[in-house]
Amino acid sequence: PDLQVVICTAFSDASWDNIVQRFGPTDRLLILKKPFDLAEVSQLALALTEKWQLARQARTRVTELAQSRADLAASLALARAVQEATADGLLVVGPDRKIVTANRRFLEMWKLPADAIAADHRTYRLRSVLDHVVDPDAVMTRINYLYEHPEETGNDELRLKDGRIIERWTGPVRSDTGHAQARLWWFRDVTVRRRLELDRAVVIERMAAMGRLAAGVGHEINNPLTYALGNIESLLESSAASGTPPPASELVERLQEARDGLARIRVIVRDLQNLARAEETHGEVDVQQVIEQAIQIASAEVRHRAPIVRRYQPVPPIMGCRIRLGQVFLNLIINAAQAIPEGQSASNRIEIAIRDTGTTIVIEVSDTGAGIAPEHLHRIFEPFFTTKEVGAGTGLGLSISRDIVAAHNGTLSARSAPGGGTTMTVALPHAERAPAATPPVVEPAPVSRRARVLVIDDEPLIARILQRGLARHQVVVANQARDALARIQRGETFDVIFCDLMMPDVSGIDVHEYLLREHPKVAERVVFMTGGAFTSKAKSFLATVTNERIDKPFSLSQINKLVDRHLELAR
Template sequence: MTVVPLRTAGPDVEALAEARARLDWAGLMARIRPHAADEADAGVLAHAILLQHAQRLGDAVFAGELADRLSYRWFCGLSAGDPTPTAEQLARARRAADADGFLSREAAAALAGPVAEDAEPPDALDDRVRSLIREAPIPMALARPSDGCVYVASRRLNALLRAPCRPDCEPLAGYTAGAFHAVPEDREAAMARLAEHGGFTELETELSRLDGRTFPARVAYAPFWLAGQACLLVTVHDISAERSAQADLRYRTAFHETLSELSPDGILVVDDRRRPIFHNRRFLEIWNMPPELIDENDGDELFRYAQSQVANPAAFLARMRKLAADPAEIGYDEIALTDGRVVERYTGPMRDRDGGYLGRVWFFRDITAHKRLERELREARDRAAAADAAKTRFLSTMNHELRTPLNAVIGFADVIRRRLFGDDVATYAGYAETIHESGQHLLALVDDVLDMAKLERGAYNLDEDWVAPREVAAPSLRMVGPQAERAGVELADELPADLPHLWADARALRQMLLNLLANGVKFAGRDGAVRLQGRMTADGGVTIEVADTGPGIAAEDRERVIQPFEQAVSQLSRDHKGGTGLGLSITRNLIELHGGSLDLAGEPGAGTVARLYLPAERVAAAGGR
């Protein structure tokens, strides 16, 4: 059976009239109706057949008029001998139609070509077999192996491919695989596999429905023998929903994976038997955990490793037992690790839609930096409060320290001015000495405050040179001597004579020694002692020490008393009034300007040792200055 190609040769009026006369319109409509959707479509097809006859007979004008009115559904592959179009021809026409559903005459001409061989079904395909396939609960068909020509199809397949479902006909009969496969190469590859391996094969491809729309499908082919004749059993499954679900799952999976990898939290998910089923990279980083440990899927081993990392294993174990005993427990706590870090832990149950317990989700966040910032802010707040309190005490102290000598100066000056003792020069001389001492005391207070202000704003400039420690210390000892004698304190100069020269500011070094010696005398107590000592250190530096026999300073007070305006609390400050509380702070600032340090040692009741350390680069080499 061949298709008569379209042609536009000159008209043959007699032949056309003969064709019209021979056309059995009623018989033609009876043959067309099973292939048409309704009576109107049957009429259109009848006119298409008439057009084919007209073209065959060369009536180009008549053919053109009919072509302008024909739907693409019927304008293709019509036979002179058998005017019923094949399913494959109709499918090809649908794919070639324009947006309005019509074919151009050129497109129709391009569709003309050979049609399938005669597709008579096997003799063994009786009503029983047909009924079994038609009523199958899945989309399936029995087809010819060579080209996939359909013998019989299930109602499910008819509905899937948008074929009309009528009990008196096979709407897909005669359709070949080429009518449905949008990608013919997929079927060819599947047929090759079937020929090579036999048995069963399937593929995922794009299929075309009769309305021209495509959809993703999973097509399975299996050989089927019917009375010794080879057939092909074809099943089709629309996987549009499956593809959509796969795409949705792919995006959801990518989203969750990206979210978990970008999360600052370490995430661990365990099942109801405490076996790990998910973790992210951050979890391994926080716990310093080797990946192979969690890959072993051993929840107990994972727990033992985590317990070895925490600073308080007993508390960790107690918390884990509580969570294991109550699956509904939602927990939050902070865990201190052995390496000094702090981890925040949050956990809650994982449940299905019915509320069934599936496992537990853990979130871990390293909050070490946060805790350190909290501590620093707390310490800064405490320092600010302490500084404020110290300044208050300083102002109170300064009020006392300034008023006492000023009262002495004013009082004794008034006695001398009014000559209350007549011409008693000796008495007036004693008063003048008191006025002088009070003035010196006031000057020292002012100097301390000014020096501290200069040091705090970085305006103190060193005038450095090579100096001999004993020569610098001598004036300081002389200045403190009277104070030590009045206090009943032994002042001992034990500074070695061979101590090397130091590169330092002589005035600053003298002030440092004076501050330390004065502090020692003030706190040594009657019958106590203050010793000035010095020595070389192992690293080539020099240490100068002032040791006293006073009450000592508690370890927790050592750093505080060096702060400006501070003095040690308790008995040390109650029994020794006077001073601005700036001496040690000034001394530390001056020694740090020299690249050295001030250190306080000793214990309560055992005296105090104040050490000035100067590094090796400030110490003259042996045999030098």
Template sequence: MSASEVPPPGAPPPPSPPGDAVPSQQESVAELLRVVLGLTESLVFEFDAEGHYLSAWTHSDSLLVMPREAFLGRHISQTMDPQTAALTLESIQRVLARGQPDRFEYSVEVEGGRRWFSADATLVPHRPGVAFMVRDITRQKTLELSLLQADRLAALGTLAAGVAHEVSNPLGYISSNLHFIEEGLAELRRALGEAPGLERLAHTLEECEEALDEARQGTTRIRNVVGDLKTFARGEDTRPGDERADVRRAMEMSINMAMPELRHRARMVWHPEEVPLVRGSESRLGQVFLNLLLNAAQAIPEGAPEKNTVEARLRAEDGKVVVEIRDTGQGIPPENLKRIFEPFFTTRPAGVGTGLGLAICHSIIIAMQGELTVESTVGQGTCFRVLLPTT
């Protein structure tokens, strides 16, 4: 452009040549907003006072329950569950009444599973409704739940270790006294054998010895359970990666602890094979196996243990240790199967289950660079499979 072609100050810029389209200011702002939303994993919605969508901005539709265009004009109750819709409407009314920002959290089922969100509502100058900045906080929420569960497990571990210690002391002298009685009865039997006409007393003595033997078996059982509790409660005392775990020992410890729950529901079938050690915490593995065994037991109603089984298998395969826990319980419906590893998801009544057990199991196995998968058929049973690397 020559000097004579330079536009005067204040003159509008010359039009762009044909084919060299320049985005409008509105298009540029919209594109910038999409970039920001993508970086922050956020969504922006705008509602009128009654809860109808006026606009929606997203980086992609992956976090939405339906395509973005389908929201416009709809009422919140048509796109969200009743609880979330009610929270949103209450937030809109508070913002309009007070003129102050508002915040609440909610969760919703989307294509990739259940996600947690934090919604910040505010008035926007020169706009007709209330705008919501919605952030995906699923990772933060999962971490919070894991930390909460870790604290609870630490407290439970301390309690279990204390109980185990308190039980060990009286168990020691009970065991010693039983041994003393056993020796005394043996001496008495020898004396009775030398005296004629005391057959009835000898029979009574034999029954006492049988009862004593059962008592000794009970104390041995208690000692084993106490030892398992101590192992379970000890937790990790080495740096990650330094510890080697005996998978068979962890499973057998868990079976011992789960038997009070299992024996009234099913027969326990255990198929162990010799497998190499794996890298990780044996107590953490025991926590996983115990949880899976208890879940298997609770999937089977009480009263017919001869008709049901909980089967555990241990083998080495393709450089990995494989553990399978299979039950003949009621099975898991397909719509629930994809969500069972989500924190707080449970099909049990309120107060019966927290929905954290399987989520914690999954995180423990993933931390050991392993895999935890599940297969289930309604009415036939469920199989959880744990794969752990040996190197």
């Protein structure tokens, strides 16, 4: 098919139309009529040879271009497959801010329709993305800056309104000459990773805070313990010396003082247990109550530096984790106290204000301390940044506090001036809940029946106080769980069983497992008493068991109400 044919003829009856009709139209067939000049033949041969060579080169080039096109299509298909296979969102935007390409994960991450890339709705797409972020103005400012500086890269995190945390990286896409011809945006959902990191950091900072507070807490416990023990010892000594008890009025006064001191210790221990507690449930949180507990824990740190001024307005509850929010407020109060030198309490103050803006609860912790230098103010939320002396802090407190508040869809900010004190502001959204009708409170009728109560506790003094407090009932005490189980095996029946959780040999968990297996109805009557679940097994057990639980120290009125409730349910 590539052969060039020249027909040489001396006959005039050769017709081109006949030749075309016979061979078809072609550019490779020529007629040369005799006589002809040898120079013409030579030139024709050269021209036809050059034409043949050019045609062959063209065909080769077309073949190469077809192969290049196929290779390019395969490369694009592979690149697209890789782009779609990644778990990250990818977006490429041209210099005119029009989308060049984006993968499916990007659309899913920002909840955009599948045709969002094909359609020319740049404003709509950007608005849809900004609708998801917590601080759209700041995000838009950063986007504009990066487009105005096409050579710059950026790496930050975006917090979304639905609680997700998206890591964002962006940089120029360069041509072979190094010119920035587009911008790549890379998005990765790091929510789970950040939450795990926050969980670890929260525990570390919480333990560090407890360590810093340990000496002060010892002081807070020793003071009420001193006058509680002092009153009891003086009563014992005066009774032993005279042989008769003191007058009733004096006896009541001293016992009330001792009780008040011990009740104060109970509050301190409870607050410390809340701070150290590993299990972190979410629900409605009374902000004022959480702040008051933080003040109580930090009181030894605060007392010698400044009085606390409270400016509380009535506010609705918020949804969140009481323990973690307590850690935030404790950190802010301790920071405020440490900004004020010791021994100048009369001329300083720490003010805590709570107010409701209608959509958010705002908590402000202000101090009259040294303030924060302007060059440090923008860095105070950075991990490990601190201006405190060595040993006074980990540098994680404010960073973790900000993350905790952000996890509650809130914000933590600071304003300060050197010598003018500092104000830390926490803003948290209202709890989103439907108003529930308040059921009428029906006081249970007093139960007059005498209950049969079993107390299982390896501490004889605790068992004895329960026996005294439940004097109107028949109380059986077992200081060993085996003895208690033996009574049940013999057929003895009990309306209520108070069982200590942590006991040697046979624990409260073992007792419950045995009763569930052998006497399931009796297992329902067990009330667990605990001074703290320290093992993972005990923590897991308390988190899953449906039986009632009372924390030590408990009041005798609690115990009696529990017995009455069990009798009422048994009617």
